Amino acid sequence: MGRQSSKSMRRIALRAGFVLTLAVAGALAFVKFEYGGGTLYPDIGSDNPQGLTKLEKLIQLDYPPGNVAVAPNGHVYFNYHPIARAGRFSAATMFEWADGKITPFPSMESQRDFQGSFGMTIDHQNRIWLIEPASLDFQHTRLWAFDLTTRERVAYFEFPGKEAQFAQDLRVTADGKYILLAHTGILRFTAPKLIVYSVEDHSFRTALAEHPCTLPENWLMQTPFGVYRMGYGLVNVAAGLDGIEISPDQKWVYLAGMTNSHLCRAPLSAVVDKTLAPSDVARKVEVLGPKPMSDGITVDTAGHVILTDVEHGGLMAFDPETKDIKTLVRSRDVIWADGVAAGPSGSLYFTDSALSAYMGQFAGPPPRDRLLARQPYFIYRLKP
Template sequence: MKTWTLRIGAVLAIALALGMLWLKLVHGGGSAYPSVATPALTPASSLQTVATLDFPPGNVAVAADGRTFMNYHPFAKAERFGPTMFEVVNGKPVPWPSLEAQKDWQGVFGMTVDRQNRLWLIEPAGLDHARTRLTAWSLASNAKVYEHWFDKGVLPFAQDLRITADGRRVILADTGLFKFTRPAIAVFEPESGRLLLRLEQHPSTQAQDWTIRTPLGPHKLGYGLVNFAVGVDGIALSDDDQWLYFGGMSHQHLYRVPLAALSNPEFDEAALGQLVEDQGVKPLSDGITIDSRGRVILTDIEHGGLVRRRDDGQLETLVSDPQVVWADGVVQAPDGALLFTDSAIPAYIDQFARPPSLERLVAHRPYRLLRLPAISIQ
């Protein structure tokens, strides 16, 4: 009996070792990314702190009248300790739409304000929820005016969204789970419920094998077994809704695709793929926005700042701050300033994606919502 126990133990140990070796070989690679940063146009001292936070922020959205909204990053699981959705009022995060409503959130990722003055939020199913939820809230009343639960398994990692000018189409980016599931761009029509999943097989949406380097070191999970390689993440619509710009977090290039074709089911994947336009190199990025002059702004994760794509296609670093651990969501305010979050992901994320302890989160306080004034970046 003892001999059989030893044999079974040996077989299990070998199987575990082989499994870990496979995981390392398939998902644990990653090369250092060649820097595309340029000398910053403005010093890090130009950055202003909009709000000092107890927990790491995820995304930020600004309405036409300047009202500013943000959330705590779902990776931090801050709902264990209090509110997670806020309006920033006089530099203070105020639970939004109310303190009582906080129990309703399952982890907001992407957020954006449309031209109908509605705040749209996407809450992906991710690792620990059954279904992904999309909601819209009237900012005139702070009341929920739309809700849709996607079917189980649909858009489980939807983390960014944009709304067309007429408010009738929602564009979503599903990053995929590293290389385990395929990323996709989705077009959803709230009125009809029609959903199109697009570019699931196209190279532009897939993660490349780069290792993200941060002030806290290379960012991997499972003690190096899984590279933090993420597919299509940030998306932005041109002001005229003609183009959707997009980029993978772990991808070397920025792309755009005609929205009309993306939204038209008569364009099959092959035909749509032919219309994807390469816009040149970019940093390893998270959030994307387009400024009032039509220039694409991207967060630069590795250099703690913001990068702008000029009209001639060249990149220029707007600001770089070594104290920023992970430049995440970005948006332009009505006064032209750029607001972005430092979600500080590597400071607290667990190696096995478990909720971080309160002690670990507290150890890296304070967290910040940042502002780069317009006068610094004309």
């Protein structure tokens, strides 16, 4: 009787294991079908040899840079990309470049307080704002501001719970009253949204959510290493609302999802209006025209929207008036054109985070030897 019972239990266990294997295989097949398909994105740009003559490797670094901001006096502020987790190997992760010299910003002592900033921007009040999303396994998303002259911290806010968990980029209205946050979501699993934070009363709200202009589309992003996938090929890298910018006249908020094929805009007055629901703002969104698979965004002195071209290692300029887009520069040396900022002289600065060269299959911290293999890393300047 005991022997029969043991055989019966083994048969049950084998059947359960078989059923579990089928279930896992079915789940993986569903994920691959739902999130691993897609189409190669057409190249909407072109080579620009003249642009290459104006491109210089301005700042050389030991670890990959993430974002960049340029002050009116020409000082350049940048960070190490948080996905690289360079803080494991470097005493500082946030820097200022001035007159050819790099120094930790705002100080070496403050570096231990940072957990990994993504977006950064300089406002009209001479403050630099940083956003540190909770998506990197941190408890709360944190918002910082430092005065560029005194180097003192002038603002700080922690979002409660998992609010603004995937906030990766930010811009400040000219009056300094509102911070706009681009919340990307995670791949195509969670929806992106545009968040507005009030500096005066620390309240925040969703201004736009699940609009076609903010959602990732089902494109296959190409890199120098092939199509960019994660989860050992099961999931394509797809990101929604990743880049935002405010027009110089403060009339528009430009919206640029990384794997979204179109540049869009919404009236700034509607975005910051607390009486409007996200659906009301959605009805005011305007599709401007096609754009590259992009990461960073800025506006140049002529009012053109500048977008990084991730797939082709460069920059493209979109004219909001004519709806024309053109390639400013593309370089085979650039692996991942990431953050971009306009300088006071008309120059454009952008980082090569080389993200696809070291990012793990599950976005875990890359080993040091993988980071060292790609040294040196660069911040580029495109002269006007």
